[in-house]
Amino acid sequence: MKNQGFLKRFQFALRGIGLAARTERSVQTQLVFATLICLVLIYLQVNAIWWAILILTIALVLSIELINTAIEAVCDLVEPDHHPQIEKIKDIAAGAVLLASIASCLIALSFVIYLVKG
Numbered sequence: 001m002k003n004q005g006f007l008k009r010f011q012f013a014l015r016g017i018g019l020a021a022r023t024e025r026s027v028q029t030q031l032v033f034a035t036l037i038c039l040v041l042i043y044l045q046v047n048a049i050w051w052a053i054l055i056l057t058i059a060l061v062l063s064i065e066l067i068n069t070a071i072e073a074v075c076d077l078v079e080p081d082h083h084p085q086i087e088k089i090k091d092i093a094a095g096a097v098l099l100a101s102i103a104s105c106l107i108a109l110s111f112v113i114y115l116v117k118g
Helices: 006-023 025-044 048-078 085-118
Strands: none
Touching: 006 025, 006 048, 025 048, 025 085, 048 085
């Protein structure tokens, strides 16, 4: 897989996103929220700055969720049984997703406040 051409690496990345979207409930949940947010933006016809902020936020949360999923998969491969260090690693990775999700909720709240104050 190393040193492949751009198109091949792009295919690997798309395959990884698709695999996570099909098999991981957390990724599926994040994708549902991302879709709903995009539909709201389309409906409200918001300006470009809000599109940029919310797309970056969606990308951040989904990216961290994918990294968390990959970390968990490696941990499960290395140590299928319960191990305190593996639990710590998984908890820290999940914490990263939680922080990004909280930040996205705060950004969504800012968006709502912006709409209300209009």
